[in-house]
Amino acid sequence: MFVNYIAALLICIGIYTVLAKENLLKKIIGFSIFSNGIHLLLISIGYRVSGVAPIITDIKTTGLSLFVDPLPQAFVLTSIVIDLSITALAVAIIIQVHKKYKTISAKKLDNLRG
Amino acid sequence: MYSFLSIPIFLAAGFLIPFIGSSNAKNSRRIALIASFLAIVVSLFEIPSVLLNKISVKYMSGWMAPYGISVAVDAFSLVFIILASVIGFLVVLYSKKYITSWSVEYYTLLMLLFTGVMGVLHAGDLFNLFVFFEILSIASYALTAFHKNKKSLEGAIKYLILGSFTASFMLLGIAIIYGIAGTLNMADLAGTLGAGLSTSTAIAFGLIFAALAFKSAVVPFHYLKSDILEVTIPPVGAFFASIVSATGIYAIMRLYFTVFNAGFLTHHILILLGVMSIILGSLMALKQKDIMRLLAYSAIAQVGFVVLAFGMGAFVSESYIAGIYHLINIVFIDALLFFCAGVLVLKHKTTNMEHLQGVGTVNPVLSYGFLIGALANAGVPLTNGFASKWLIYVASIKVSPILTIITVVASAITLAYSLKAYSVLFLSNAKNPKTIKLDGTIIFPIVFLCIICIALGIFYTAGISISEIATKALLNNKPYILGVLG
């Protein structure tokens, strides 16, 4: 099941972007990549070999025919909305930061001492 | 299950305030006061149902335990729930003078912050914990940027990027746990995972621990706490330093003892992190020139004491009681210190101690309040800080004498910087002292917290017995599993 490894690769690209890039907007994009990597990992956990989408089409022959796991898909739906809210809030704050500081580079924000 | 009602109460207040407050802004404060007072009442009603090792469970929408979400309260949770509702009420009362405009948005965000805290404290399911933890986080990012001047926006964007990044680690940990166990209910996980940690479970717990430790400022995840507390408004800063840290520690301990039943291998790591927090917090607080940063590093050091006490619990079993008792005490002490210092910040619009020299001499209530808070912080006898710190010293003697030396020296350093802050702010001669007229809304929280600090110090047996009940509920997870799964 090599989708797990692709999801891990996406997570690592996201982590690298958040830590290494200086532009604040690039950090937000990196956070989004990281988050989507986790969603891909969650969905790939729910995969069952030769399973179909979890929609009941025929009541009589339902029995226990093989569906893929529906629970991680519900988690991903919730998590996408949370990720969207954080991105919107981050962009709003970055716009205000640009108005005050005239720059959006993280190195130039140094008014707060450590 | 009465205490669960606090979540709908705060949610309803959060949704009502924008509707009713748009026409009349004073109504927003009244709705917030009524909501937080009702939350105290319902959480006090819950006390009879969690004594004697029982737990109180509610199945949301009627679906039974592993198939639906369950909300479970035992004695350990109830201590934190009562603390959170009381401090929340005091914060709403105290913020009257600070909010002169934008009050509708402020009280809405404050109500949603309380919803997040109550949701985390009641959670019985891991994904539910994550969702309410995100509510808490987003409300706190917005409240950090409330001033909208240069420093606040910078603090807010740094906090947002690092905080949301760390919270996604929690989701990664939850994904790994789901892959291993197939369920996310806390009681069900406790039964499925068994005792001890395997490699994958340890990785998952480490990721979730990183997310929660960032919120409660345990070293080495303490990085932004002092920046945030410098730029927020003082009532929100008081709430962050006291209750949000306590909520993070609660969630860590709930996962550590009830869900993972982690065993004793990781206690050495907890002791190490506790000692690092104590040393770093005390030393950094000594050289600060800014009153809010000094109090922030002091809070970090006190949380270090709590983590140290929980770590030593593997060797000395009374150390858990000391840890919970100290956590209750530092919630009150930090709130008191932030309340007193916040009034000076309000009047003089600066947090730099050199500009604030001697400004507190004009008002005796503030002087006595800060003095009691400073003495309790350092652990002087007759205050509550002394009772819990004494238990920690006694426990650390049995573990290793080096720990005793470190904790006693750290308490001495705490006394040094607390009294230094007190003397700079309240004892020196000021250049131009403006008189500070205090409202009842500011005097009542400060006096109430002073009385509690001294009362918990004199009647320390009451504090110890409360902590004992909470510890018994925490350490034994069999009643929890039986209560939830039925």
Add this chain to the structure above:
Amino acid sequence: MKKTISVFVAIGFFLIIVTAVGSFSEKKTDVQEYYTKNSIEKTGSANIVNAIVWDFRSYDTLGEETVLFTAIIAVFLIAHKKSIAEKKEVSG
């Protein structure tokens, strides 16, 4: 310097996640069976994911909508033109 450290941190996380993921097993859980059997009779929905989001785990959906609401209020607070000193309030 900073980029080198971040590359190492990223590679470290890759190894950590690969280690943790390796111990997954595809098992059929009884939770999934319960959802499949009771989805139509107790909730009336043929789409099982829909039944989970809106019925079995509706409390999480409530929390998610609260997150959305919080972000809306926060964006309204932050993105407004006037700062604290300038805004005059309606009070009556």
